[in-house]
Amino acid sequence: MKRLHIVVVYNAYVENVPELPEDRGGTADLRTQIRHVARTLRKIGHTVTVLPLSHDLFQFQRKLRRLNPDVVFNLYDDVVQGAGYEMRLAALVRMLGFPLTGSPALALGLTRSKGMSASLLAGAGVPVPPHTAILETVGEVDRHKWAFPIFVQPSQEHAGVGVDRTSVTHSKTALKLKVREILRNYNQPALAQRFLPGREFNVGIIGGNRLRVLPLAEVDYSALPADIPPIMSYAAKWIDTSPEYQNTRVSCPAEVDPELGKRISQVALHAFRAVGGRGYGRVDIRLDEFEQPYVLEVNCNPCLDEGMALARSAEKADISYPKLLQFIIRAALEPLPHDPEISMLPMRRTAASSASQHPNSNSNP
Numbered sequence: 477m478k479r480l481h482i483v484v485v486y487n488a489y490v491e492n493v494p495e496l497p498e499d500r501g502g503t504a505d506l507r508t509q510i511r512h513v514a515r516t517l518r519k520i521g522h523t524v525t526v527l528p529l530s531h532d533l534f535q536f537q538r539k540l541r542r543l544n545p546d547v548v549f550n551l552y553d554d555v556v557q558g559a560g561y562e563m564r565l566a567a568l569v570r571m572l573g574f575p576l577t578g579s580p581a582l583a584l585g586l587t588r589s590k591g592m593s594a595s596l597l598a599g600a601g602v603p604v605p606p607h608t609a610i611l612e613t614v615g616e617v618d619r620h621k622w623a624f625p626i627f628v629q630p631s632q633e634h635a636g637v638g639v640d641r642t643s644v645t646h647s648k649t650a651l652k653l654k655v656r657e658i659l660r661n662y663n664q665p666a667l668a669q670r671f672l673p674g675r676e677f678n679v680g681i682i683g684g685n686r687l688r689v690l691p692l693a694e695v696d697y698s699a700l701p702a703d704i705p706p707i708m709s710y711a712a713k714w715i716d717t718s719p720e721y722q723n724t725r726v727s728c729p730a731e732v733d734p735e736l737g738k739r740i741s742q743v744a745l746h747a748f749r750a751v752g753g754r755g756y757g758r759v760d761i762r763l764d765e766f767e768q769p770y771v772l773e774v775n776c777n778p779c780l781d782e783g784m785a786l787a788r789s790a791e792k793a794d795i796s797y798p799k800l801l802q803f804i805i806r807a808a809l810e811p812l813p814h815d816p817e818i819s820m821l822p823m824r825r826t827a828a829s830s831a832s833q834h835p836n837s838n839s840n841p
């Protein structure tokens with residue numbers, strides 16, 4: 477691949493809350509990851525500029541124009557509650573005419589709210605957990621018939637935020653308590669759905685116009701003490717001193733019979749395509765008691781840390797970390813078969829188009 481000028485964008489906005497040093501989702505870890513991606517890209521011969529973005533999209537535009545990169549590597553990850561910055565940034569970069577890694581604005585926006593994306597996926601024929609409901613008040617709990625256990629979480633967060641030991645509820649009282657807590661602490665509706673008791677898989681997907689499923693990863697909860705529910709909570713994901721973190725393993729490639737593996741991969745691909753995902757993604761899937769796969773979540777632009785999640789699955793397919801980053805850049809540079817954000821590409825001024833844009837050349841009012 478030829479030498480490119482790559483601008484790596486990340487979220488420099490820090491919330492005014494103290495961070496725990498053992499929290500692997502904190503700012504210090506984020507900075508380390510960004511530096512690592514930049515270093516890897518430089519090692520494979522590219523020129524890299526790291527561009528932090530907090531709120532000032534005007535200044536960001538000016539800087540990006542001045543830098544005039546061949547491609548923008550999008551490592552921007554929202555931390556603002558219910559935020560839509562991710563999609564705005566993606567839209568803006570495309571409007572300015574630069575190729576962008578990962579998913580387009582539309583996919584980022586559609587998958588930002590879990591309730592919204594579950595309903596869209598269901599509409600597209602993708603299986604989502606049964607009895608999915610959005611609860612905007614505690615009183616709404618009484619309007620549904622529940623088959624416990626019910627899983628409940630904030631409807632617009634990600635990365636395990638708001639998911640803990642009490643997220644699996646066994647009674648209406650417990651469900652109401654949890655809904656109240658979510659409404660109060662996260663200032664957003666709660667998403668409740670049937671708790672699926674089966675195996676859990678993370679399906680990595682990479683590619684541009686042709687998508688490819690990476691070896692499946694399975695979350696192994698078998699070492700967890702009996703009083704901790706088998707879920708990927710915030711603690712299991714990020715707090716390395718917690719029993720959740722220490723007793724949850726991910727095995728990749730997952731040991732799964734080929735027929736089931738194929739079904740899981742197809743459901744994941746269907747979901748990623750349905751939301752318009754591109755470049756790289758991770759679909760979280762869980763089985764019910766009859767081994768039927770359901771989509772918990774489509775993660776567009778998921779975590780790209782070396783040795784973790786998507787990167788680990790890629791390694792199992794003999795795609796080293798530098799190769800994975802190259803793959804993602806190449807996908808960003810592929811011409812789109814059609815651009816879902818038509819108006820986001822600057823108009824190319826040709827003789828024909830400027831003639832047709834002349835006010836007198838158009839007889840239609």
Ligand SMILES: Nc1ncnc2c1ncn2[C@@H]1O[C@H](COP(=O)(O)OP(=O)(O)O)[C@@H](O)[C@H]1O
Nearest residue numbers: 605627634635636669670671672707708760773
């Ligand atoms: N309906 C469900 N049944 C069983 N477990 C679930 C369900 N929904 C979510 N989970 C568990 O909660 C975790 C986090 O949920 P997910 O929707 O993937 O949100 P996040 O954005 O926090 O990863 C999942 O990895 C899974 O372990």
Ligand SMILES: [Mg+2]
Nearest residue numbers: 635708760773
């Ligand atoms: Mg998830």
